[in-house]
Amino acid sequence: MTNKSAFYISSLVIVPVLFVLFYAVRFVGRVYAVDQWLPKWDTLLILATMIVVERIYTYRYAVSQRSVLARDLIANVVNLYVTGAVTGMVVLPVLLFFPEHFLARKAILASAGQLGPVWLQVPVILLSVSLFRYWMHRWQHSIAFLWALHSYHHRVTDLQATNTYVSHPIDFALRNVIIFLVLGVIGFSPLAILIAVPATNISGIFSHCGGDVKGGLLNYLFVTPEVHRWHHSANVPEGYGHSCNYGVEFSFWDILFGTFYLPEKNGVAESPERIGYPGGQLPDESNYLKLLLVPLKLYGPVSWLTQALPMPKGLERQPSAK
Ligand SMILES: [Zn+2]
Numbered sequence: 163m164t165n166k167s168a169f170y171i172s173s174l175v176i177v178p179v180l181f182v183l184f185y186a187v188r189f190v191g192r193v194y195a196v197d198q199w200l201p202k203w204d205t206l207l208i209l210a211t212m213i214v215v216e217r218i219y220t221y222r223y224a225v226s227q228r229s230v231l232a233r234d235l236i237a238n239v240v241n242l243y244v245t246g247a248v249t250g251m252v253v254l255p256v257l258l259f260f261p262e263h264f265l266a267r268k269a270i271l272a273s274a275g276q277l278g279p280v281w282l283q284v285p286v287i288l289l290s291v292s293l294f295r296y297w298m299h300r301w302q303h304s305i306a307f308l309w310a311l312h313s314y315h316h317r318v319t320d321l322q323a324t325n326t327y328v329s330h331p332i333d334f335a336l337r338n339v340i341i342f343l344v345l346g347v348i349g350f351s352p353l354a355i356l357i358a359v360p361a362t363n364i365s366g367i368f369s370h371c372g373g374d375v376k377g378g379l380l381n382y383l384f385v386t387p388e389v390h391r392w393h394h395s396a397n398v399p400e401g402y403g404h405s406c407n408y409g410v411e412f413s414f415w416d417i418l419f420g421t422f423y424l425p426e427k428n429g430v431a432e433s434p435e436r437i438g439y440p441g442g443q444l445p446d447e448s449n450y451l452k453l454l455l456v457p458l459k460l461y462g463p464v465s466w467l468t469q470a471l472p473m474p475k476g477l478e479r480q481p482s483a484k
């Protein structure tokens with residue numbers, strides 16, 4: 163076997179191997195509560211591994227993200243450590259209030275005790291989480307206000323570990339936080355959540371790996387980097403409307419609802435030539451304050467207030483675009 167074909171095979175094998183490894187790491191980490199020592203350590207480990215994979219399996223259309231690194235770091239910290247907590251504070255009282263005071267209470271609490279054995283709860287969690295996220299993500303492309311928030315995730319010019327969490331916090335919470343709060347309120351077994359949630363999270367995170375890793379048959383089950391890259395293509399495939407491949411973790415919802423797109427040549431998935439804002443009209447936004455405030459129409463007032471203040475890199479005001 164030549165070195166070249168051995169390398170190619172390794173690019174096919176690395177994806178399932180990493181999925182299994184990350185899954186084991188998450189499971190063990192949760193069981194031993196490692197999060198107490200370094201919150202989100204398992205996610206940080208996945209991101210660090212993705213960066214290494216990007217260096218080994220270099221992608222031929224890779225675009226340097228160095229000029230937006232400060233924005234990326236801020237977005238990562240906010241969505242990893244702040245968005246979930248704030249969303250919980252805002253949404254949990256509402257989620258708890260309605261079942262407490264209205265008709266659904268009895269039904270939900272009654273069902274909580276009768277959600278069935280763990281082996282049944284696991285697929286129920288996997289299917290409901292991924293179906294919710296698929297449709298939320300589709301709406302984030304088709305409903306104008308949601309697109310105003312989500313569009314910043316689509317202005318990145320390449321998929322890389324560093325921009326996995328580049329999203330407006332509200333956009334991020336709608337797709338990635340709320341459904342898990344709902345699961346908690348419904349009262350699934352902690353063991354079922356422990357088994358199911360890593361399976362939904364790992365492929366969602368790893369889908370942003372910028373390395374030239376091959377999904378093979380996994381492309382039809384999981385949202386691999388090969389699948390998610392087409393979701394970010396600057397040229398939306400013809401006939402696909404706003405975009406394709408809306409799944410966050412599993413690609414079978416796209417296959418079922420007719421939004422899956424992955425062209426192949428000789429059994430190998432092809433790549434989009436350019437990643438960026440659909441249609442290509444808008445460049446990436448390097449200013450995190452703009453990403454955060456422009457869609458809420460708050461950038462004008464806040465930038466007026468902060469005019470006199472020196473801002474750290476990544477938050478600085480930029481000359482306004484013409
Ligand atoms: Zn999207």
Ligand SMILES: [Zn+2]
Pocket residue numbers: 315370390394
């Ligand atoms: Zn993405």
